[in-house]
Amino acid sequence: MIPAKKLLNTITEHWGVLALLFKRFKMADFSLKDVQNAIKQKQPTWSNERIYKETNRLLNQDILIPLAKSSQLEINRAIADFATFLLQEEHLGLAQEISVLVDDLARLGNRLDNAGEIEDFDDLRRYSRIMDDRVRKIMKLYTHNENAILNIVEQAKSNNAVQSLQKRYKAVIEAFDEYIEPMLEMVDIRGEFHACFTLIEEQISKQILHIERSGKAYNDKRMLEQLRTRILEMHLVGRESLRKSADMLMPLREELRRNNLITRQAAKVLGLVRKNGVDNMLSAVQPNFVSDAQRYSLGQQRHIVAYMASLVEFEHEEYQLPDQQDVPAFVTPNIPDYNDVKTSFAKRFNKKRKKPQPLLQFLDESYPNLDADEMLFLYQKLVSDSDIKIIQSNEKARVKIAGQHFSLYPFNSEPQPDLKAGK
Amino acid sequence: MTHINLDELTHLQAINKKLVAGYHICEQDNVMWQELDQHIDEYTALFTALGHDLKHDSRGFYYFGSDESTPNMGKISRAIALTIYILIEHYANTGKDPMRALFDDVSDLELMQTLVQINKNLFDQLEIFSGSDLRKDVYLRMVRLGLAREVEGGFMLQAPIHRYIDALMEVNEETYLTEDEE
Numbered sequence: 001m002i003p004a005k006k007l008l009n010t011i012t013e014h015w016g017v018l019a020l021l022f023k024r025f026k027m028a029d030f031s032l033k034d035v036q037n038a039i040k041q042k043q044p045t046w047s048n049e050r051i052y053k054e055t056n057r058l059l060n061q062d063i064l065i066p067l068a069k070s071s072q073l074e075i076n077r078a079i080a081d082f083a084t085f086l087l088q089e090e091h092l093g094l095a096q097e098i099s100v101l102v103d104d105l106a107r108l109g110n111r112l113d114n115a116g117e118i119e120d121f122d123d124l125r126r127y128s129r130i131m132d133d134r135v136r137k138i139m140k141l142y143t144h145n146e147n148a149i150l151n152i153v154e155q156a157k158s159n160n161a162v163q164s165l166q167k168r169y170k171a172v173i174e175a176f177d178e179y180i181e182p183m184l185e186m187v188d189i190r191g192e193f194h195a196c197f198t199l200i201e202e203q204i205s206k207q208i209l210h211i212e213r214s215g216k217a218y219n220d221k222r223m224l225e226q227l228r229t230r231i232l233e234m235h236l237v238g239r240e241s242l243r244k245s246a247d248m249l250m251p252l253r254e255e256l257r258r259n260n261l262i263t264r265q266a267a268k269v270l271g272l273v274r275k276n277g278v279d280n281m282l283s284a285v286q287p288n289f290v291s292d293a294q295r296y297s298l299g300q301q302r303h304i305v306a307y308m309a310s311l312v313e314f315e316h317e318e319y320q321l322p323d324q325q326d327v328p329a330f331v332t333p334n335i336p337d338y339n340d341v342k343t344s345f346a347k348r349f350n351k352k353r354k355k356p357q358p359l360l361q362f363l364d365e366s367y368p369n370l371d372a373d374e375m376l377f378l379y380q381k382l383v384s385d386s387d388i389k390i391i392q393s394n395e396k397a398r399v400k401i402a403g404q405h406f407s408l409y410p411f412n413s414e415p416q417p418d419l420k421a422g423k
Numbered sequence: 424m425t426h427i428n429l430d431e432l433t434h435l436q437a438i439n440k441k442l443v444a445g446y447h448i449c450e451q452d453n454v455m456w457q458e459l460d461q462h463i464d465e466y467t468a469l470f471t472a473l474g475h476d477l478k479h480d481s482r483g484f485y486y487f488g489s490d491e492s493t494p495n496m497g498k499i500s501r502a503i504a505l506t507i508y509i510l511i512e513h514y515a516n517t518g519k520d521p522m523r524a525l526f527d528d529v530s531d532l533e534l535m536q537t538l539v540q541i542n543k544n545l546f547d548q549l550e551i552f553s554g555s556d557l558r559k560d561v562y563l564r565m566v567r568l569g570l571a572r573e574v575e576g577g578f579m580l581q582a583p584i585h586r587y588i589d590a591l592m593e594v595n596e597e598t599y600l601t602e603d604e605e
Contacts, residue, residue, distance in 0.1 A: 259522050262588060266511040266521075269594045270545075278505055278548045285593050286500040287586040289445030289568060290475070290487040 002061050010061050011079070014054070016042040018063070022075060022083050029072035035064065095182035098141055102186075102196060105134050105231075109200040116207040121220060124207070128223050131200075135230050142234075142241040149175055149245040156252050169256045176253055180246050187239050197235050204228045335374045336367060338381055345382065345413075359383070359390060359411045364401050372404040383411050427465045434458045438466070442475070442487050445496065447569035447583035449484035459485050483582040484569070499564050502549045506561045507580075507587045509542050525584065531577035532558060 011018065017038045021030060024038075032055065039051045046054075058064045064073045075083070108131045115123035152171045186193040204224050211221045273281045344366060359382060363375050370378070382388060390411045398407045429435065438455050441448060448455050459466055463479065470477040476488035507525070513534075514524040536554030539546050551557050562578045565571035571578045 255522070259520060262511060262591065263515040263521050265591055265594070266508045266515070269591060270508055270512055272594070273505065273508075273545060278501055278545060281594075282501045282504050283497065285590045286497065286504050287590055288489040289496050289500060290443055290489045 007061055007063070010057060010063060014039075014058060014063075017058075018075065018079070018083060019087060022080065022087065027074075027080065029067055029070070029074050031072055035073065095179050095186065098138055098183070099186060101134050101138050101141070102193060105131060105138075105200065106196045108134065109196075109203050112207065113203040116203075116210060119214075119216065121216070125220055125223065128220070128227055132227050132230065135227070135234050139234050139237060142238050145179060146241045146245055149179075149248060153248045153252060169252070172249055172252045172256065175245075176249055180242065180249060183238075183242050184246065187235075187242055194235075197231060200231060201228060204231075335370070335377060338378070341366075341378055341382070342385065342388070345388065358397075358399070359413060360399050360401055362413070372401055372406075375401050376406075379411075389413070427469055432458070432462055432465060432469075435466075435469075439470075441569070442470075442477070442485070445487070445489075445568050447484045447486040447581075449569060449582045451572055451581060452569070456485075480583070480585065482585045486569075486583065498549070499560075502551065502561050503565055503568075503570065504587050504590065505545060505549065506538070506557065507584060508591060509538055509545070511591075513538060513541070526580055526582075529574060529577040529579055530562065530571075534577070535562070 017035070020038045020042065021035065024030075025034075035055050035058065036051050039046065039054055043051075059066075059073075063076055063079055065076055066073055074080075108127050112124060112127040112131065115121075115127060152175050156169060156172050185191055188194070204227060208221055208224050208228070211218060211224070269281070341363075345362065348362065360375070360379060363370070363378055363382075367375070367378075383390060390413055392409055392411050394409070396407060397410050398405060399410065400406075434455055438448065438459060441452075441455065448459060450456050467477050470487070477485060478488045479485050510525060510530070511521045514521040514528070519528075532554050535557040539551060539554055539557050546552070546557070549560070551560055562571060565580070566573055566578065568583075569581065570583045571580050
């Protein structure tokens with residue numbers, strides 16, 4: 001038997017080494033050389049002899065123990081548990097551990113009830129003590145698991161880019177599936193857990209009442225009351241701890257779920273884009289931006305190129321020939337036949353006239369219905385007709401025909417026989 | 424009726440200039456962000472009266488909402504969307520947490536070259552043929568829109584990228600069907 005104090009001293013002295021071994025090998029085995037290296041690392045000034053001596057000390061005090069039929073070593077399980085507690089390097093237990101303890105508690109509750117019935121107070125005390133022990137164990141597991149979950153969360157959150165997504169979240173998912181969810185089911189107000197505790201509480205209350213009434217074993221009453229309080233407290237603590245753990249894990253699980261969703265969606269959309277083309281696929285959903293500046297700018301070179309490319313295909317609107325109906329009907333001009341005009345002119349001026357007669361005045365008088373342009377047309381025809389003798393006046397005159405004013409050097413009819421004779 | 428004291432809105436000019444150009448003001452734009460955050464009611468009223476739609480996203484950015492883009496902006500937006508989706512896929516393929524890497528990792532030229540090489544036929548459609556094209560046509564534009572910031576050795580994406588992730592989640596079977604029918 002090694003004195004506890006001596007053991008504790010050694011542990012204190014070599015705590016650094018033990019913590020290192022514990023962290024590095026995580027319950028796995030290691031060699032003597034590893035231990036010596038660890039000591040060397042913690043105490044670089046020590047000589048080899050000293051290291052050898054200290055290693056032996058750890059071995060002799062059963063802090064490190066050799067594995068059966070092997071030269072490998074492991075940390076004494078009791079000390080490892082102690083270290084787990086101190087370092088809070090806890091690993092998540094299973095929901096079953098707790099549920100087994102609770103089942104045990106229910107069984108003990110029944111025993112306690114029986115012992116109370118037959119007034120076997122020794123048994124009553126014994127079962128009460130065992131139940132108390134179970135309750136403490138369950139409470140310990142709660143805190144243990146809560147710490148473990150905290151570790152998992154911290155690890156998942158720590159920015160370790162090397163760790164892959166799957167690895168990082170595996171622990172989270174496991175914690176959820178293995179612990180939180182079954183536990184939540186158990187702790188549920190309609191779950192077996194709750195029913196079990198109600199039953200135990202009833203049983204204990206009954207015993208307390210019994211003791212109060214009979215007055216026997218009055219000392220045990222206090223113990224039972226304490227047990228009852230402890231069980232109620234355990235239930236509360238359990239719920240609290242689970243809620244806290246779930247709160248810590250939930251965001252991570254959500255994040256993971258969302259990440260998976262986004263990754264899947266991205267892969268899906270890219271698949272569609274590959275099939276249907278970028279513009280077809282993304283135009284409908286892309287976010288839009290305000291761009292006042294862009295609205296007035298000329299655009300980049302490639303926009304101008306695109307614009308010019310579209311110019312090549314430019315086509316005038318095709319020329320439409322008018323339809324038959326669209327052409328206005330031909331209206332014959334109002335002009336009298338030239339020959340008639342000529343005869344009437346000749347008739348009028350063949351008679352002896354002393355003075356030259358203005359041509360236009362004749363036309364105006366003879367055809368008062370004609371328009372100015374039609375009148376001028378006849379005038380021009382008469383002027384250029386070689387059969388008719390006319391002379392042009394040397395003075396510019398202003399005449400009015402058919403409501404229009406003209407200023408011209410008018411042609412007049414030649415005075416016929418007299419002048420002719422005079423010549 | 425909100426009373427707007429223009430003297431209090433000391434950065435109005437800068438904020439307006441940025442926002443009308445499609446810029447997203449996010450927490451990294453310290454001064455403008457704080458100003459907007461403190462006087463959000465005034466700014467909202469003012470911009471609404473001017474016919475803009477100032478939007479605040481709880482993930483930490485302000486921008487002007489718009490129902491449609493000019494064709495040029497639309498094209499830029501598509502290029503950004505494609506780049507981000509490809510980035511997500513790339514990070515997931517390399518075993519990283521895509522959402523974390525998207526915002527925490529620096530996109531350097533090497534990454535851009537890799538992306539363009541792997542997704543050549545997609546980027547070809549957007550006339551992006553190399554890593555430096557991607558830098559010029561997408562990342563620098565993202566900086567101009569406030570979606571990314573330039574850091575040493577590359578670019579870091581910023582919160583407004585969430586608009587694209589929202590858009591990504593919007594693509595569902597229906598959009599896909601209608602697009603198929605067309």
